[in-house]
Amino acid sequence: MLQHPPTGDPMLDPKLLEILVCPVTKAPLHYDPERRELLCKASALAYPIRDDIPVLLESEARPLSQEEKESLP
Numbered sequence: 248m249l250q251h252p253p254t255g256d257p258m259l260d261p262k263l264l265e266i267l268v269c270p271v272t273k274a275p276l277h278y279d280p281e282r283r284e285l286l287c288k289a290s291a292l293a294y295p296i297r298d299d300i301p302v303l304l305e306s307e308a309r310p311l312s313q314e315e316k317e318s319l320p
Contacts, residue, residue, distance in 0.1 A: 259285075259296070269294075270303050277319055286311060288319040 259278045267276050274289035284293040292308035
């Protein structure tokens with residue numbers, strides 16, 4: 248779930264991030280707090296977080312640009 252630190256910026260619970268994987272590739276996801284998305288380098292998809300809930304549906308994901316993909320660990 249998302250937690251809201253004192254700054255007011257939403258933050259994904261680290262425990263949740265540890266267990267979530269890309270539904271397409273089963274690869275780990277990386278959290279982008281600025282865009283409120285979960286990013287997968289392996290599938291080159293970005294999954295939205297809506298109302299504090301990760302939407303892990305391939306049909307709802309947007310493709311990552313080459314630059315975004317290369318910037319992921």
